[in-house]
Amino acid sequence: MSAAAYHPHDHQGCINTALQQAATLCAEQGVRLTPIRKRVLELVWQNHKPMGAYDLLPALAADGFNSAPPTVYRALDFLLDLGLVHRLASLNAFIGCSHPGHEHESCFLICKHCGKAHEMNVEPWFTALTDAAKAQGFQVEHQLTEVVGICPLCSAEPDRESRDES
Incomplete structure (x- = not known):
């Protein structure tokens, strides 16, 4: 993976694309993208950091939405x-x-x-994992893998190693 995936950029383009895709999917499925659903989607896309539900509450309250x-x-x-979103367990x-x-x-x-x-x-990789699970008699319904480590930008910071050792 390239460091480009982690470079800072204007997230508005990401938000606009996500909202356009959401509107299209909602129209195709015959469901409504209500103002609060739209705002939650915008907030989730505001950066590339996963957001907890409770992280969204202050912004929703500030926007005048029911933030329960x-x-x-x-x-x-x-x-x-x-x-439109994934949950990282x-x-x-x-x-x-x-x-x-x-x-x-x-x-x-x-x-x-x-x-x-x-x-x-x-x-x-997912195909190989599914095949291995089938060989064990297990039927895979969905896979979501989370790999934790250090991104290229953080690992390239000159003082990263000295901070990690302390």
């Missing part, structure tokens, strides 16, 4: 069901899906220093 946890979880469940957090609306297995590289996560395609 059940409201946020309903919006996140809706976005999950449409494949190890972090109990959510991150935008880079190719929503397509049933797919996901692998996330999660930087333990900056907190950013990058979704990558590792289809051959």
Whole structure:
């Protein structure tokens, strides 16, 4: 994976693409992208760091939305069901899906220093894992792998090693 996936950039392009994809999927499925669902999706895409439901509450309250946890979880469940976001179990957090609306297995590289996560395609690995599971009589329904480490930008910081040793 390249360091480009972790470089800072204007997230507005990511947000605009996610909102456009959400509107298209909602229209195709005959469901509504309500204002709170839309705002939750925007907040999840505001950076490439997974966001917990409780992380979203202050921004929703500031925007005048009902910021009760059940409201946020309903919006996140809706976005999950449409494949617009992924839930990262190890972090109990959510991150935008880079190719929503397509049933797919996901692998996330999660930087333990900056907190950013990058979704990558590792289809051959998932195929091998599914085949191995089938050989054991296990039927795989869904795979989401989380790999924790240090991204290229954080590992390239000149003083990273001295801070990690302390």
